[in-house]
Amino acid sequence: MNSFRKMAVGVCCLSLLAVQAQVIDIHTTEKFSPYVFGHNLEHTRSAVNGGLSAQMLKNRKFAGQPQANQGVCLRWFGIGEKVLFMKDNRLAYTKHICLPNMYRENERSAQVIENLKEGQTAGLGQHGMAVEKGKTYELRTVTRVSTPMDLTVSLTNYSGTEVYASRTLSLVPDTDWVTSKFDLTPAATDDEATIRYTFTEKAELVIGALSMMPKENFHGMRTDVVALLKKIGPRLIRWPGGNFAGEYRWKDGLLPSDQRAPLQSYREIETQPHSDGYDYHEINTDDFIALCREVGAEPLLTINLAWQSPEESAQWVEYCNGSADTEYGKKRAEHGHKESYNVHFWSLGNEMGYGHMEGPNTPERYTEYAQRHTDAMLKVTPDLELFASGPYPNANWATKSAAAMVDKVKFTSLHGYFGPTSYGGGSLHFTTPEETKRTYDAIVASALTTKNHARRMRQTLDATGTKLHISYDEWNQWFTWYRPSCVSEGIYTARVLHFLLNESNALDMPVACYFQPVGEGAIIVKGRSCRLTANGQMFAMMKAHQDGRLCRVTDNDDLSTAATVKDGVLTVTLINADFDKERTFSFPLKGIAKQPMEAVLYSSDDVSPHSYFTESPLSVTTGKKTLTATLPPHSAAMVRIPIKR
Numbered sequence: 001m002n003s004f005r006k007m008a009v010g011v012c013c014l015s016l017l018a019v020q021a022q023v024i025d026i027h028t029t030e031k032f033s034p035y036v037f038g039h040n041l042e043h044t045r046s047a048v049n050g051g052l053s054a055q056m057l058k059n060r061k062f063a064g065q066p067q068a069n070q071g072v073c074l075r076w077f078g079i080g081e082k083v084l085f086m087k088d089n090r091l092a093y094t095k096h097i098c099l100p101n102m103y104r105e106n107e108r109s110a111q112v113i114e115n116l117k118e119g120q121t122a123g124l125g126q127h128g129m130a131v132e133k134g135k136t137y138e139l140r141t142v143t144r145v146s147t148p149m150d151l152t153v154s155l156t157n158y159s160g161t162e163v164y165a166s167r168t169l170s171l172v173p174d175t176d177w178v179t180s181k182f183d184l185t186p187a188a189t190d191d192e193a194t195i196r197y198t199f200t201e202k203a204e205l206v207i208g209a210l211s212m213m214p215k216e217n218f219h220g221m222r223t224d225v226v227a228l229l230k231k232i233g234p235r236l237i238r239w240p241g242g243n244f245a246g247e248y249r250w251k252d253g254l255l256p257s258d259q260r261a262p263l264q265s266y267r268e269i270e271t272q273p274h275s276d277g278y279d280y281h282e283i284n285t286d287d288f289i290a291l292c293r294e295v296g297a298e299p300l301l302t303i304n305l306a307w308q309s310p311e312e313s314a315q316w317v318e319y320c321n322g323s324a325d326t327e328y329g330k331k332r333a334e335h336g337h338k339e340s341y342n343v344h345f346w347s348l349g350n351e352m353g354y355g356h357m358e359g360p361n362t363p364e365r366y367t368e369y370a371q372r373h374t375d376a377m378l379k380v381t382p383d384l385e386l387f388a389s390g391p392y393p394n395a396n397w398a399t400k401s402a403a404a405m406v407d408k409v410k411f412t413s414l415h416g417y418f419g420p421t422s423y424g425g426g427s428l429h430f431t432t433p434e435e436t437k438r439t440y441d442a443i444v445a446s447a448l449t450t451k452n453h454a455r456r457m458r459q460t461l462d463a464t465g466t467k468l469h470i471s472y473d474e475w476n477q478w479f480t481w482y483r484p485s486c487v488s489e490g491i492y493t494a495r496v497l498h499f500l501l502n503e504s505n506a507l508d509m510p511v512a513c514y515f516q517p518v519g520e521g522a523i524i525v526k527g528r529s530c531r532l533t534a535n536g537q538m539f540a541m542m543k544a545h546q547d548g549r550l551c552r553v554t555d556n557d558d559l560s561t562a563a564t565v566k567d568g569v570l571t572v573t574l575i576n577a578d579f580d581k582e583r584t585f586s587f588p589l590k591g592i593a594k595q596p597m598e599a600v601l602y603s604s605d606d607v608s609p610h611s612y613f614t615e616s617p618l619s620v621t622t623g624k625k626t627l628t629a630t631l632p633p634h635s636a637a638m639v640r641i642p643i644k645r
Contacts, residue, residue, distance in 0.1 A: 029549035029565055033510030034235040035298065036500040037539075037546060039522075040474050040513040041288075043240035043248065044271045044279045045481065051519025052229075052291075053282040054213035054222045056129055056137075057195070061094050061209050062087065062111045063262035063278040072124070073111050074276055079198055080122035084114040093142050093177050093208025094261040097251040098312065104264040107278070113205045123151075123198035124207065130527025131155055131164065133189040136215040141180045141197070142208040142258055145171045149201040155186050156194050164188045177208050179258070183215060191527050209258040218294065219287040220257060225530050228523045230295040232536050233543035238300040238347065238473050238513045239288050243271045244279070245302040245350045246358050250316050253284025254331060260284075266358060285319065286332070289341050298345060300387070300473070300513075305349030305369055306359030310376035317346070317380040345511075347387040347413060347473070348373060354391055363401035366390065370401075374408050387411040387471050393453070393460040403466045411511065412461065415474035416453040418446040419492070422478035430608040437579050440607050440634065443477065443488040444577045447495035447559055450475055451503065458507045471511035472500075481520035484609040487634060490534025490602075494575050494636050495559040497542045502553055502562060514539070537602060537613045541638050544571045561585075565643065569597070572639045576631035579607075587627040593642040594622055603635040 041047055049055070058075035071085030072078045078085050092108035115122035131137065139153060154166035164186035171178065186193070195212065199205060218226050240248045252260045260281040265272045272279050283291070285301075292299045301320070303313045315328050320343040322329030329340070348370045351357050360366045370388065377384060386409045390397040393414070402412050420426045420442035429435035457470055475496060477489055493514070500512050514535075519525050522536035532540060548564030548571060560583075563572045570592060576583040599618035604611055618637045620629045631637055 025552045025554055029551055030505060032501060032505055032550045034546060035511045036504045036509075037233055037542070038236035038238065038300070038473065038511055038513035039234040039297075039517045040238045040242060040515040041240075041518065042242035042244050042271070042516050043283070044244040044265075044275070046274045046519030046525070047516055048282055048518075049275045049280060051523075051525045052221050052225050054217040054220055055280070055282050056212045057126060057210055058128075059276065059278070060211060061258075061262050061280055062109050062207070063264070063280075064106050064276060073109070075126060076111070077125050077127070078113075079125055079196065080115060080120055082115075082117040082120060083122045084112075084116060086112040086114075088112050088206070091144070091206055091208075092261075094259055095255070096249060096261050097254060098249060107261045107264050111207045113207070115199065115202055115205075118202040119200055121198050121200055123196060125194055125196040127158060127192065127194045129155065129193040129195050129212070130191045131186045131189065131193045132528055133186060136183050136185045137212055138181070138183055138215045140209070140211040140258060141169065142177050142210070143171060143180070144177055144206040144208070145173055146204040147201060148172045149199045149203050149205065151197060151199050151205065153182075153184070154196050154198070155184055156196060157190060158192050158194055160194065160196065162188070164190065164193065211258060219290045220283060221287065221291065222525070222530070225518060225523060225525055226291065226294060228530055228532060228536070229517060231543075232517060232522055232532070232539035233546055234295055234297045234517065235546065236300055236345070236511065236513065237288075237292055237295075237297045238302065241271070241302055241350055242474070242515070243350060243356065245304055245347075246306055247271060247279065248304050250285060250304070250308075251312065252281055253286070254335075257282060257284070285316075286335055286337060289320075289343070299341070299343050300345040300347060300511075301343055302347040302350050303373060305352065305373060305389075306357070310372045313373045314376035314380050317343075317377045317384070321381045344381070344383065345385050345387070346377065347389065348409070349389045350413075351391070351415060352389040353394075353397060363390065363397040367401045367404050370405060371408075374405070378408065385410050387413050387473070388468070389413050393457040395460055395463065398460050398464045398466055402461065402468055403464050406466055406468060410469055411471040412457075412466075412468045414454065414457045414470055414472045416450055416472070417474070417476055417478040417515075418449040418453070419443055419477035420446075422446070428483070436608060440488045440579050444491045444495060446477065447492050447499065450496050451499045451559070454503075454507055454509060458509070469511070470507060470509035471513075472509055473511060473513040474515045475512060476515045476521060481516070485521065485524070485533035485535055486607060486609045487534045487604045487611040487613060488607045490538050490613060491575065491577055491634055491636065493535040494538040494542070494573070495577060497538065498559040498562045498573070498575065501545060501550060501564075502556060502559075505550070534604075534612050538636065541600070541602060541636065542573060544638055544640065545573065568643050570641045570643055572641075574629070574631060574637045574639070576633060576635050578633050580633050582630050582632055584628060584630045587639075587641070589622070589625055589627055591644055592627075593644060594627070596620055596627070596639050596641045598640040599629065599637070601631070601635060601637045603632050607634055
């Protein structure tokens with residue numbers, strides 16, 4: 001990784017002209033880091049729960065306090081009139097392996113159901129199950145009972161008048177929890193189906209955990225979402241956060257998923273606003289590594305610097321990288337993964353120095369903490385690539401923290417969220433043509449702010465003589481995760497990707513991670529479907545540049561063009577960011593084929609929320625010396641042209 005400042009240079013005998021005096025000079029080409037195509041997978045919010053995870057049940061481990069005067073945990077409803085529902089922390093099935101000071105009492109509990117009247121139907125239910133006819137779902141119940149009973153698990157319509165599938169479990173008293181596993185295949189498709197757990201005996205049922213997911217899943221993740229993540233081509237994924245790194249306890253991942261205690265958010269719902277303030281730890285380190293390998297990404301793990309000890313950080317490194325004869329490498333092998341994961345990218349906390357993060361808030365104290373973790377981690381794997389955190393760009397932190405850690409740390413983390421709504425700024429307006437244009441222009445212009453933010457970071461580090469790589473490991477518009485995506489943000493995303501391609505070498509910025517792909521930014525997930533947003537469409541388009549050699553682009557301050565050469569093919573992506581004007585690009589034919597092998601236009605008549613690009617063939621005209629294409633307003637295109645041998 002230390003060679004990023006010394007990118008190899010080759011020669012390609014082409015040049016490319018565009019209108020408005022822009023020149024794309026590809027006489028020389030250079031390598032660029034594949035990790036500028038990175039993504040930040042914040043484990044919490046909608047990225048996993050309701051996103052990547054195949055788990056369909058909400059609050060399946062019964063976190064938090066029950067609903068007022070009902071005793072039924074949130075997201076569930078009680079069945080029966082003469083029934084006592086209670087939450088009981090003492091009977092909790094879930095647990096933590098390690099309990100540092102961040103322990104919160106409502107993370108662990110069980111749901112108790114006492115049927116007080118023999119023969120009446122009592123139990124628990126949850127609405128909103130999106131089920132598909134003929135599709136098989138695997139379920140688990142973890143229960144304790146006071147007397148023998150028959151527990152019926154059924155999938156029904158909302159009112160319960162129609163049963164799509166059911167299974168009756170014969171439960172008997174036991175000294176420990178009993179896990180029952182079974183399948184259900186509904187006879188109808190229903191996006192608002194209800195699952196019911198019912199019994200008629202006068203008895204007590206205690207539920208420790210419940211589970212339901214499609215039988216076809218990838219390590220507990222939705223196969224359709226994984227396929228789209230693979231389509232957008234992440235080459236590096238940062239996990240578990242983000243802010244959530246300050247909540248995360250990696251050792252809990254050594255437990256079976258049903259037994260991992262929920263994690264309560266430090267900032268109430270700041271990191272878990274879509275799951276009632278709790279995360280249910282549905283994927284662990286093994287699952288995440290499997291995901292990275294499936295989609296072709298390198299893992300970047302963020303440690304919990306505030307609450308995790310240096311020894312625990314070192315043990316996590318050993319779990320990932322140690323041989324099977326080490327203490328934690330043996331645990332990995334026991335989970336079915338004998339070979340080392342070889343995780344080399346590790347971030348020393350997230351956004352340290354900001355008030356919303358727990359832990360040290362001064363550069364001196366952060367450095368003291370980070371050095372202890374660094375020393376312990378490097379003893380396990382000496383060649384780790386470590387990322388320092390802090391409120392960058394910040395000259396004080398660069399001098400007192402980054403510079404002080406440069407002998408062991410190779411990267412400094414940079415985050416940036418901009419746009420018309422950033423940090424208490426304006427808002428988005430699309431109700432009139434004039435407001436739509438102003439909002440669109442502000443969104444797409446913030447790509448330049450994103451670029452200038454990185455340039456300030458480089459200047460800040462260089463001013464202290466600190467030769468660290470920049471990791472722009474969180475970038476996006478502000479609060480995009482709380483609103484529907486649109487073509488305006490798609491154009492912004494495309495422009496930032498052009499900036500990362502064209503300037504990452506000059507800024508010594510080999511890592512960049514979009515925040516965030518699943519459930520919020522690039523992939524929208526619903527009950528039985530998922531699709532790429534306009535942002536996701538731009539990532540999928542830009543994937544064609546991966547592993548190519550970058551062509552130099554001059555006069556490209558508007559971020560309109562990027563070009564790479566790979567396997568005898570020139571790939572050019574073009575962006576017309578203008579709201580209401582066409583733009584024409586011209587290519588010389590010297591050295592390239594007269595007709596492109598592929599030319600795709602991404603266009604839309606709409607830039608407001610819920611808009612997407614439509615893919616269509618790009619019209620290309622050929623003159624005596626040029627190949628010309630005209631892009632409509634707010635559109636992008638990809639042209640791939642064979643190079644003449």
